[in-house]
Each structure stands twice: as structure tokens, then as C-alpha cells.
């Protein structure tokens with residue numbers, strides 16, 4: 001059996017594997033992003049990979065209300081939301097190959113088997129699957145030109161499905177040498193009892209689990225409500241075989257943006273730099289810390305309603321939430337989000353709409369985000385009508401733009417029953433219709449109009465004011481569009497399309513003439529917003545919400 005398989009020749013590349021123990025949701029993604037940010041600001045070129053041990057080829061077919069938002073990349077990749085964290089923290093553009101799933105690995109191996117690449121061999125998890133994982137990681141790293149590749153291992157150590165990935169990491173360390181690959185393990189340190197003792201047993205157990213599969217962590221990052229005390233660090237050191245100065249405290253902070261500096265102050269970059277023999281310069285966190293200060297000291301608070309579906313799982317709108325942090329810091333306000341579940345068409349619809357309007361009347365801006373399916377669509381249309389009739393700033397994203405067009409056609413132009421064919425295939429006025437190229441599509445995965453596409457902006461419009469240029473690239477994820485047959489009528493009645501696709505056919509940005517801010521976009525500006533570079537539409541919308549609040553008094 002070819003156990004070593006394809007030996008990876010990686011001379012200059014270094015790897016940092018981040019694993020998680022005890023339970024999920026510990027902030028492994030933030031730890032990974034924070035280490036990446038610190039390295040980047042110390043002059044080291046970094047990139048990041050997320051491993052998701054599920055069988056879906058990508059996150060595109062997964063329900064965001066169970067799994068969190070589907071993040072979209074420039075190349076059209078529909079990926080795990082952690083890639084969004086990396087892009088925002090590291091200010092890089094990643095490709096879909098930076099999200100490795102079990103599905104992708106198995107598909108690659110099975111394709112090779114069918115092609116005859118392993119002719120005569122029994123194809124097995126070891127070595128074939130494990131070799132494929134190593135090959136994927138190293139080729140992504142090489143293509144990025146990064147000096148350090150951070151790899152975040154999804155799931156929790158001990159899960160059956162993550163075994164081949166951890167085995168791949170173990171083998172990779174053997175192949176490239178310990179001086180080129182580090183293991184960072186994040187765990188939970190709960191505080192128990194009346195005296196508030198910090199408990200290390202869960203950490204001990206998860207490290208034991210890791211060591212049983214041949215991996216000794218080099219660094220432990222302990223999530224705790226309070227700073228880890230020396231006793232805790234010493235205990236972890238003793239039982240986990242990691243020196244106490246390599247046990248870092250990731251205690252609760254007000255903003256995740258504070259985590260990088262928290263780790264920096266404890267010396268994590270010096271240790272990583274020495275271990276991996278990196279030339280680290282003094283880490284300059286100046287502009288990042290000023291950004292955190294701006295978030296911390298807003299001059300006012302604006303309240304923005306996010307009218308969506310199942311707003312209970314905030315992770316399904318994480319990029320919106322982050323975009324408001326970025327735009328709020330720039331405008332100088334804190335954006336408070338009022339999560340509003342769009343009323344359903346039902347017998348009590350009118351009462352529910354009234355209740356929603358009461359909530360909306362307390363807000364300074366109304367956002368209708370992207371979405372799929374009929375549920376809540378009538379409620380969203382009512383929210384947009386309320387925004388338009390009362391002059392409350394409104395931003396509609398993707399489905400939100402489509403809903404704004406439907407609302408305008410029904411209530412301003414008078415096209416009764418106007419709708420999207422997504423919700424009513426037999427509508428008399430299909431003002432939103434399927435993209436012609438989508439008619440032949442039968443498979444669901446990866447088949448929408450996806451990724452970065454060009455929009456041409458007309459001068460003298462609100463959109464031009466915000467973007468300051470005529471050509472922009474924004475990320476898309478949709479199957480429907482404004483029906484070209486209705487465009488003239490809509491524009492003549494006062495809803496203009498200030499941004500249009502390069503081919504001149506697809507309506508990309510809408511704005512209501514004479515409004516303070518009533519805009520829609522067919523793309524998703526939230527995917528390109530960055531901490532120190534907010535998405536122009538979010539910046540404009542947040543500013544308008546603040547202006548509206550000042551005017552209203």
C-alpha cells in the first residue's frame with residue numbers, strides 16, 4: 001500500500017492548524033482570523049483555509065437558518081461564513097478552494113478513481129483521502145503565495161468526521177517538519193461553583209483526545225468568561241504538556257475586534273514567530289485600534305429594522321451585522337438592529353402588519369435582506385411600503401430590491417397583483433422574472449448567477465455619489481431579476497435604475513427619485529464590506545438613518 005502517497009514538497013510554506021475542543025462556537029474562527037491579522041500586521045504574508053467536515057460539496061445548498069449565512073466569494077464560491085471572517089480581518093480576497101469540505105475531497109478522489117488514476121489499487125481513506133486533503137491544502141497555499149497558511153478545522157476534536165483531516169495535518173507535520181507546522185488548540189474553560197473556580201478538566205480531556213490521534217498542541221487558547229489565572233495556566237500546562245507561557249487567555253471582550261490585541265499583548269506573535277522562524281516586525285495595530293475606539297465611542301445610536309425570516313438565528317445575517325459595525329464606525333454611530341420577522345400571509349395578516357408598523361415607526365432605517373421562497377414575502381412588501389410612504393430610509397438587498405420593485409408596481413403604478421414568478425408563477429404582472437439563462441438550469445448546487453459581476457453606474461445618481469465611480473464589482477447570488485418588459489414604466493413613474501449590468505440587461509441598483517434614501521441592489525454589498533472600508537451602500541444608508549433621526553428629533 002502506498003502509505004506516503006504524494007509526498008508534499010513544501011519548502012518555504014508554514015502552516016498553523018487551529019483545532020477546537022469541548023464544544024463548538026468557541027470562537028475558533030476569530031482565533032484563526034486574529035492570529036492571521038497579527039501576522040499580517042507583523043509583515044508576514046498569510047492566507048486562511050476553512051475545513052468543513054460535512055459531505056455537502058459547498059455551503060450553497062445548506063439552510064442558513066440552521067447553518068448560518070452562506071458567504072459568497074468573488075469567484076462565485078458559496079462558502080462557510082468563516083471565510084467572511086477571514087476576508088474581513090485579513091482584508092484579502094479568497095477563492096472557493098479555501099473552503100475544503102469532505103464532499104469536495106471525496107468527489108475529487110472518486111473522480112480520479114473513475115478516470116483510472118488508481119488503477120489496480122484499493123482506494124481507501126488512508127492513504128487516498130488523506131493524501132487528497134494534504135494536496136488540496138498545499139496547493140491552495142502555494143497558489144496564494146502566502147508564507148503562512150492558517151487552517152481552521154471545523155467541528156470539535158473527537159468527531160468521527162474530522163479524523164481524516166486531523167490525520168492529514170499530523171502527516172503534514174511529519175513531512176514538513178515541526179518547525180514548519182504548529183497546532184493551536186482552542187478550548188473552553190468554564191467557571192463553576194460559588195467561588196468561581198476556572199475548570200480545566202474539559203481542556204485536559206480534549207487535549208487527551210487530540211494526543212490519542214497523534215497530535216500534540218503547541219499553543220492552547222482558552223475561552224473563558226474571565227482572564228485565565230496562573231493556577232489555571234499551570235494546571236493546563238502540567239496535564240496537557242504545553243508550557244504555561246503557551247496557554248493564552250481569550251476571555252470575554254466587548255467586541256471580537258479586540259481579540260487580536262488581547263492575544264498580541266500576551267506575546268502570541270513572538271512565540272509563533274520563533275517557532276516557525278518567521279521574520280516578524282513590530283506588529284502595527286494602530287489603525288485597527290482606532291477603528292475599535294470609533295466603535296466604542298459613537299456619538300449617537302440609530303435603530304435599523306432588519307425585516308427577514310427566522311431572524312432568531314442572527315448568524316444567518318452575520319455579514320449584514322458586520323457591515324453595520326463598519327459603516328457605524330465611519331458615520332460615528334452605533335447601529336442597533338431590530339430583528340423583525342416578516343409577517344406571513346394569513347388570516348391575521350393585517351393585525352400582524354399593524355404590529356410590524358409599530359415596530360418600524362421606532363426605527364430610523366428599514367433593511368430588507370436577501371432571501372428565497374414565498375414565506376414572509378407579503379410582509380416584506382408591507383415593510384417597504386411603510387418605509388416609502390413615511391420617508392424612512394430603506395435599503396433592499398437582492399430579494400429586497402425585487403420586493404421594492406413589486407411594492408412600487410402595485411402601489412404607485414397600480415399594477416394589481418404584480419409579483420415575482422418565484423412566488424406566483426401565474427401572476428398577471430411578472431415584474432420580477434427568472435433570468436433567461438436560468439430557464440434551462442435543473443441542478444440546485446452552484447447554478448445561480450454567482451460571484452463578482454460588473455455594474456455600470458450612471459453619473460449624477462445617489463449610487464454614483466456613494467461609489468464615486470462608474471464601474472463597480474459586487475458579488476451576486478440570485479436567479480431572478482427585474483423583468484426588462486416593465487423597466488420603462490417603472491422608471492417613468494419615478495423608480496430609476498442607476499446601476500445596470502455590463503450587458504445592459506439586468507437592473508442592479510434602484511433608487512426612488514426625491515427620497516432621502518430608498519435604494520435597492522441586486523447584488524450583496526455586505527460581502528465586500530471591511531472594518532476600515534465599509535460598503536458604500538451601507539455607509540450611505542447608515543448616514544441617511546442618522547440624518548433621518550436628527551431631522552425627526
Ligand code: GLN
Pocket residue numbers: 369370371372373397398399400422477478479480481
Ligand atoms: N430569491 C431571489 C432570486 O433568486 C433573491 C435571491 C437573494 O436574495 N439572494 O433572485
